[in-house]
Amino acid sequence: MKQSTKSQDQPASTQSRRRFMQAAGAAGLLSVAGCLGGGGGSGGEGTLSIPGLYDQSGPTSDVGRPTALGSRDAFKWINEEGIIDQEINHNGVDYAYDVAQANQQYDEFTSDGTPPIIIGWGTADTEALAPKVARDKIVYISASYSAKLLTEEAPYNFFGNLDYTSQARAHLKWIADNDPDGKVAFIFSNTSFGKAPVEGGKAYAEELGLEVGDDIDLPLTANSATTQLRKAKDDQIDYLIHQNTAAPMQVLLKDRQDVYPEVNVMGLTYTVDELRVQESPETFEGVRYASGFKTFAEVMEGSGQGKDAIEASFEREGRDMEDPGVANLNYVRGVIHAMVALKGIQEATNLDLDPSMGENIRSAMFEISDWDVFGLAEPFTYEEGDRRPTMTGRIYQVEDGEMKFDSKAELPRRDDWIGL
Template identity: 30%
Template sequence: MFGKNMCSKIFVVIFTVALVVGFSSMAGAAKINVGALNDMTGATSDVGKDYALGIAEAIHYVNDNGGVNGKQIKLYQFDYGYRIPEALTKYKLFKRLKSVAILGWGTGDTEALSPTITKDKIPYVSASYSAHLTDPKKTPYNLFFATDYSTNARAAITAWFDKKWPKHKDFGKRKPRFLTSYMFASPYCSAPIKAIKDQAEILGFEIGPDQSVSLFAIDTKSQVLAMKDFKPDLVWHGNTTMSVAATVRDAYALGLGADHIVNNWGFDENLPRLAGKASEGVMGVAVCAFYGEDVPMMDKVVEYAKKYNPGIPPEKRLIRTVQGWGDVLILWEALKRADKAGGLSGENILKTGFETMKNFDIGLGAAPVNFTATDHRVAGIVPIYEIKDGKFQIVEKVDLKSRWPKKWADEWLGW
């Protein structure tokens, strides 16, 4: 009888220990699902692929550094080929997988999904930086780490006005002349047009006729000849890199005589490669440092790129990798804050995560990040670069918020 009791007790003790050990190992393996929609095959794959690599590498970094308060992130990353129906299908999968947030991509998927993610209260951190997504009254769950296209466009034209126009031979004699070059039908390209023309009026430009240049263009001579009729001093380019390079090349060959400013998706390491000497002096917006630049956190970006994608030479990597990191780092911070503050519901991630960030520094040469319950513009300071000897050099950090505080606060949000 004594032996039987003893055996039972030993069994109970071992069973209890086994249960505790088993469950503690399960607790250690806790994970959080995050979805990522990327374009690695479609119309924006030239930059989308590099951005997607950056996302995956940054998630490795997050998991190597404790994840979300000890919970590892499981990344479900899919290519949607820039096809909206596929983006919608993948979104439904992310919901089924109980993803706490989604790392999205371009204007197409972001705008198509915006009403749904707002209804479902799922944070959607994307690489579409349209100012239309910065007003939390309309799109509370759309977020990104970068300054928006409209803020960027205002800053770029202001930097040219500050730094280049005073050196022009006609300075003080007439108004500077300005026009835009972009694909009219593209939502990404046209997003900041109203803002940049508003800024041109504020600064006293004469505004010429817009020129429609396809994203597919490799010959833009007819548009450049049309520009010549207006004799612009400055052209703003809203397209992506290849067609911007084509326009800059044709402008150089046809002697347009204007300076150029470029939105961020047309301004990367491939522009000087494609446009050659025609790209000298071209100014543009970079929402963070270029790949490999000497800024905080860049050592990690480069280390993880080498570690996880050693087959891709460093010279093929772009600023898009760094942009992917930027979005992951703000999401990581929001998840950690929300997790500590009560849980990872979408609303909690937004309210106790993102909207508690005040001058949160992610490094990467990006502006410190701010989100409030009434304003999702991350910053009012935008660095403007210029290409010199094929390299990117900073020209000016334009502080729109300090320079036009009333307009910034009362007029410019959300467009």
């Protein structure tokens, strides 16, 4: 397969783009101070409107609630600290993981003006809204990490993690390096979210020479995984790569103990978090997990504005740093969404571009290069032709009730993987 020939460091093109944007700003774009105040995505004088769609009552609300809390807290922190000159008006609503409701809420968000940025959630709704987002020129930062959102058909979509398929690729690379004779299968919910990494993941498994078994369906609302595990056992699967949320993951692991304890389970981004691990340490023991950002404990052990924002938010709201229901990686995920929005605004301002216009935020996003996400994640880089923020997977393994960092999987930035 074709390898990407792009260099991660492109000084000539970056400088040309920066000179062009600065010239455009000098030629007639309104200054930040002069353009805010009415319409055009503004929430009032000196404010920027950044609404959000969250699942707080639907089938993915187990991970949606702490994520929503992280974003809301981070936007409050940005306002209170005066990080930017504008006040951010963040109106986050619960759409219960319903595509029709997401469309309705989107229409409401844009009825009185076009916000420059929206924080989104699920794969089905984010993919459904992508044409509207592109038409209205709104930067859409979602919690869906579907590779389809990185194609030319979704030019205004961004996210803050290793894409779903590449998370699976990180696990597959580990298997190929450590157990090349192992047989793998994908287990997932029959949803756009669940199916997102399967096609590309299976193609990479075959490229690595791994044997691939039949797909296995495990619904988001599953209360038993006995049938699925029997299928895996009959097919002699060694590794199950699981794309789901934490609730069905817990069901799968609980039933594994009785039906097929020998099978290894490798979870993608929403399947494992500190709450579930601490609630059921024996059930989760040995499970592997892949993501592009850090756990809550890792963030707290480090430094940066991300840590500062979380500490200040917990103190302000009276939250308990020892409560894994909130102090978990999904909360960090939500903070990342807000920080990506913040960084886009900051880069637009640096270019003398009006941050209340989504097309300006989108242009500014491509100034983000090798950014450490304020200490929250692997470095992010966005490019016009490649909006994958990172190709580095952080691999964890659950040991004694803790998510312990194991290794990094450095994946190639291949052009033929964009959208797959």
